[in-house]
Amino acid sequence: MPVDLDYLSPSAVDDAVALRASRPSAAFLLGGTDLLPQMRSGRRSPETLIDLKRIPELHEIRENEDGGLSVGAAVPLADVETHPVVLSRFPLLAECSKTVGAWPLRQRATLAGNVCNASPAADTAVALLALDAVVNVASTTGRLAMAISELFLGPGQTALMAGDLVTEIVLPGAAAGFRGSYQRLSRRKGMDLATVGVLVGKRDGAPASWRVALAAVAPTPLRVAAAEELLAAKGASAAREAAELAVAACRPITDLRGSAEYRREMVGVLVRRGVESLG
Amino acid sequence: MSAPVVGTDVPRVDGLEKVTGAAKYTADLKFPRLLHVAVVRSPHPHARVLDVRTDRAARMPGVRAVASGRDFPLHTGIYLKDQTVFATDRVRFVGDPVAAVAAETPELAAEAAAQVHVEYEPLPPIFDVEEGFAEGAPLVHPDLGSYEVVPWIRPKAGTNVCNHLKIRKGDYASALKGSWKVFENVFRVPQVQHVPMEPHVSVARVDLAGKVEVHSSAQSPFTVRHLLAHCFGLPHGDVRVHVPYVGGGFGGKAGINLEPIAVALAMRCRGRWVRLMVDRHEEFFATVVRQGLTATLVTGVDRHGKVQAQKMHYLWNCGGYGGYGVNIVRSAGYTCGGAYEFPNVEGDSIGVYTNRPVGSAYRGFGMQEIHWALEQQMDRVAVELGIDPAEFRLKNCLGAGKSTVTGQLLDEHAGRVDLCIRNVAKAIGFEPDRERTPYRGKGIACAVKAPAMPNDAASSVILKFAEDATLEILISGIDYGQGLMTVVAQFASEALDLPVEKIRVKGCPDTDLSPYDWQTVASRQTWATGNAVFRAASEIRGKLCATAAEALSVPAEELSLRGGAVVHEATGRALPFERLVMGYQFPDGHAIGGPVAAASSYLPEGLLFLDPETSQSAKPVAKWTFGAQAVSIAVDPETGQVTVEKVAACYDVGKVVNPALIKGQTYGGIVQGLGTGTMEELVLDPKTGRAVNASLMDYKIPSTEDVPAEMAVDFVETAQKDGPMGARGIGEHTMIPTPAAIANALWDACGIRIxxxxxxxxxxWRALKAKERAERGAKAAGEARVPAGTVA
Structure with missing residues (x-):
């Protein structure tokens, strides 16, 4: 870690964006649970840290008129997963959040940070994909909204431009009401990255809507639209076919946590189980 | 006599210090103007070192000392001196220290270390133990024949074999020929790391008069001092080693580790404290690891299910250096038959140098590794013969009147593995006619271990009183969690009938002031230090009674100790210790006695060397501790995930000194066994030899959520003849059988072997798929018998 590190803590989003633009080698700091270890190991070496935690706006969790929820970038995961609106309308996000690290870590780690780190194994990203979340971004050219499905490009890579600041993540009211499970295989039960993560959600209705999203089995978190459409048409009895579609959609690699072959097969097993449990 | 103290849940005497943070560990200590060390490590697994240029690093601002191999040519190593402070002509694993820098800040040290120029000529590396053992393999230590070695370790010059212990008992070849059925299997164990909570750290200073002082996170202050003195050619009296509280060691801090590098640098900047602290990344590959093992077992049984012929071929992957590991090879050799009586044995335990990280002591000292092989082999044989695995073990296990692989005849004091087997079988519900549920299974495995140490390894203690009759006990055994300080207080309390509250155990030794202790390893402290405590207490009792007898004008033999006083039962007269410990003063003013103190020691008696050709010996080790574990598991047939639901453990510990502590020790061992058994392996890149999972992100040990839902722990108490109140060692044994028991339960659950x-x-998952394929194949071929799915 560099000895000479500038630490800045602006109190407004626009100031943060302006500071970032004036400093070519800077990084935004939220909980730091990804950034600081990366700096310590030399994988990242910003000369300036712009701490966003003093910006009041980023700490807000706001209920929207459409029944959705806006989660400020600096809100820790622990507050997200215990929020009454999340628990009642977006329980799958709470399910996924609970598998990130451990409770003390989630007091610091943020939803926005988990998303911006863009790990293929990011547990909360799976829920956000499934719930059609929108990412609000501030930049020197103004503010814009980006669909989460457009955000992830590859391991550690997002569609954000250098200097873009994620201000909040919006869960649209239209995505409320999905229930289901986030099944996750890992080498040990507590505090481990997913070897395979599978979210299966369902919202009752005529017809029922389905969500199938995967972690750690492709360069980015993945949503399997084909499986969702099939399930909407045929219902839970199509669990096996849906599982096959998910297997076809995933592109796992072999690494220390598991082989590509194992991961692919587990996608099939877990999607099938997830669907069957909602049948 | 007051109520017994030994056998009760006396709270940890170091508990308050540890939970409040008052307890200081090496990295907590503050030193004036401390210098920080960065080590230049080999990026190659095997290479010649052609040149090391440190001049540029030495000139950098803030750099106070630079040291490299040519400056410190002496070899070190506890049993086989095969290692120099820094690699001189050759590096032998990725991480092998080549040079080191001490600078004013860690950053400056790291920058300077990067400026040390080392020229290497890469050599072909060996990672695989069989490759290293093969004839004509490239030599990791071409000078092996010239190294200094203790007489009972046998390196083979001109090969990569750093030790070979042979067991030849009975007539194996004939017995095998005469066997009804023969089983042969190969088992493997990878290198794993200890992962102590506190990584290695050593701080050293050489003062202006040339005296060396070291503070280190170490298991063995005296062995550190001894080896430092040898390595730097110093008198022992000029080397002083302090060991503060230690945050876990598990064998990884036994012997000598970082200390020589810190001392080498301190010699070049006299008067300055120099601290070498490895980070978690380096801890994984640059300190020490557990050795890997490839075990080939052949078992010949007769029609009655009794093993007649047993061959055990253990190849140990020792890594780049074997200074300590050679003794694991020896220990695994004379224990090669585990908890069983084998009448005809051919055993070979062979240590092989490779270019992997350095193998060293790890809780169990080779025993978990060989039991992984042996206990699965016994299970396979039992199953193939159609005998209940618990029954088969009872039929073949050691006990009074049976002889070990070294021909040692066990007597009735040796401990009862049979009772442990029955105990855990009952606790886990291992009845042969139990109801079967698919993908749920039960497995059982035994364990045995003796302390693996030189025959003359000793412990000693000093007992002395403060003015208020507080008993102070100086020990040099390290309490790094196992509860030694508490146990010592209990023994002294029992021996002197003094409340534990009146006892202070000084558990952070200083070699200048503390009594000698060989090492805190081998599950030997309760036993060896405990014996020394009783001896010293006996001397204290004698001194107190002699003074009291004179003071009370009664015969000393009529006096007894009770609740901190010397009591004359017949007259009811008593003198509290306070009036005796600094000498007794009569009413007329004249005084007798004097400050009461005693020093005593314990050295195991009657141990005999092994025969060099056959390793037969009537008493090769001080004691054996036997035990068994049984587990019940559930397997997810589609994901391969195994949940260990319950573990039952039972050991014959001779005497339970502190039930709470021994249960904690056992729970910890089970969980550590679960870790090595189901998740741990230090993985090297096969091309570069670099550890690819050298972080806590990539190398997992169990978390609290992985702890089995139920652990039933019990003990048998067959008193050890030379144990303090009958106690024998238990620390390591608790993790020995866990992996094998899980493996055996897997067979029981779903017919696969790993x-x-x-x-x-x-x-x-792969084994289940292989089994399914085999079953389909067998069905297609119309065969009745279904082969088991077995994978490596």
Whole structure:
């Protein structure tokens, strides 16, 4: 870690964006649970840290008129997963959040940070994909909204431009009401990255809507639209076919946590189980 | 006599210090103007060192000392001196220290270390133990024949074999020929790391008069001093080693580790404290690891299910240096038959140098590794013969009147593995006619271990009183969690009938002031230090009674100790210790006695060397501790995930000194066994030899959520003849049988065998698929018999 590190803590989003633009080698700091270890190991070496935690706006969790929820970038995961609106309308996000690290870590780690780190194994990203979340971004050219499905490009890579600041993540009211499970295989039960993560959600209705999203089995978190459409048409009895579609959609690699072959097969097993449990 | 103290849940005497943070560990200590060390490590697994240029690093601002191999040519190593402070002509694993820098800040040290120029000529590396053992393999230590070695370790010059212990008992070849059925299997165990909570750290200073002082996170202050003195050619009296509280060691801090590098640098900047602290990344590959093992077992049984012929071929992957590891090879040799009586044995335990990280002591000292093989082999044989695995073990296990692989005849004091087997079988519900549920299974495994140490390894203690009759006990055994300080207080309390509250155990030794202790390893402290405590207490009692007898004008033999006083039962007269410990003063003013203190020691008696050709010996070790574990598991047939639901453990510990502590010790051992058994393996890149999972992100040990839902722990108390109140060692044994028991339960649950540790979900899944394929194939071929799915 560099000895000479500038630490800045602006109190407004626009100031943060302006500071970032004036400093070519800077990084935004939220909980730091990804950034600081990366700096310590030399994988990242910003000369300036712009701490966003003093910006009041980023700490807000706001209920929207459409029944959705806006989660400020600096809100820790622990507050997200215990929020009454999340628990009642977006329980799958709470399910996924609970598998990130451990409770003390989630007091610091943020939803926005988990998303911006863009790990293929990011547990909360799976829920956000499934719930059609929108990412609000501030930049020197103004503010814009980006669909989460457009955000992830590859391991550690997002569609954000250098200097873009994620201000909040919006869960649209239209995505409320999905229930289901986030099944996750890992080498040990507590505090481990997913070897395979599978979210299966369902919202009752005529017809029922389905969500199938995967972690750690492709360069980015993945949503399997084909499986969702099939399930909407045929219902839970199509669990096996849906599982096959998910297997076809995933592109796992072999690494220390598991082989590509194992991961692919587990996608099939877990999607099938997830669907069957909602049948 | 007051109520017994030994056998009760006396709270940890170091508990308050540890929970409040008052307890200081090496990295907590503050030193004026401390210098920080960065080590230049080999990026190559095997290479010649052609040149080391440190001049540029030495000139950098803030750099106070630079040291490299040519400055410190002496060899070190506890049993086989095969290592120099820094590599001189050759590096032998990725991480092998080549040079080091001490600078004013860690950053400056790291920058300077990067400026040390080392020229290497890469050599072909060996990672695989069989490759290293093969004839004509490139030599990791071409000078092996010239190294200094203790007489009972046998390196083979001109090969990569750093030790070979042979067991030849009975007539194996004939017995094998005469066997009804013969079973042969190969088992493998990878290198794993200890992962102590506190990584290695050593701080050293050489003062202006040339005296060396070291503070280190170490298991063995005196062995550190001894080896430092040898390595730097210093008188022992000029080397002083302090060991503060230690945050876990598990064998990884036994012997000598970082200390020589810190001292080498301190010699070049006299008067300055120099601290070498490895980070978690380096801890994984640059300190020490557990050795890997490839075990080939052949078992010949007769029609009655009794093993007649047993061959055990253990190849140990020792890594780049074997200074300590050679003794694991020896220990595994004379224990090669585990908890069983084998009448005809051919055993070979062979240590092989490779270019992997350095193998060293790890809780169990080779025993978990060989039991992984042996206990699965016994299970396979039992199943193939159609005998209940618990019954088969009872039929073949050691006990009074049986002889070990070294021909040692056990007597009735040796401990009862049979009772442990019955105990855990009952606790886990291992009845042969139990109801079967698919993908749920039960497995059992035994364990045995003796302290693996030189025959003359000793412990000693000093007992002395403060003015208020507080008893102060100086020990040099390290309490790094196992509860030694508490146990010592209990023994002294029992021996002197003094409340534990009146006892202070000084558990952070200083070699200048503390009594000698060989090492805190080998599950030997309760036993060896405990014996020394009783001896010293006996001397204290004698001194107190002699003074009291004179003071009370009664015969000393009529006096007894009770609740901190010397009591004359017949007259009811008593003198509290306070009036005796600094000498007794009569009413007329004249005084007798004097400050009461005693020093005593314990050295195991009657141990005999092994025969060099056959390793037969009537008493090769001080004691054996036997035990068994049984587990029940559930397997997810589609994902291969194994859940260990319950573990039952039972050991014959001779005497339970502190039930709470021994239960904690056992729970910890089970969980550590679960870790090595199901998740741990230090993985090297096969091309570069670099550890690819050298972080806590990539190398997992169990978390609290992985702890089995139920652990039933019990003990048998067959008193050890030379144990303090009958106690024998238990620390390491608790993790020995766990992986094998899980493996055996896997067979019981779903008919698969995993012969290579760890049992990961993916391996189980592959084995289940292989079994399914085999069953389909067998069905297609119309065969009745279904072969088991077995994978490495």
């Amino acid at each position: 012969s290579e540790m760890p049992i990961t979900a993916e391996k189980v």
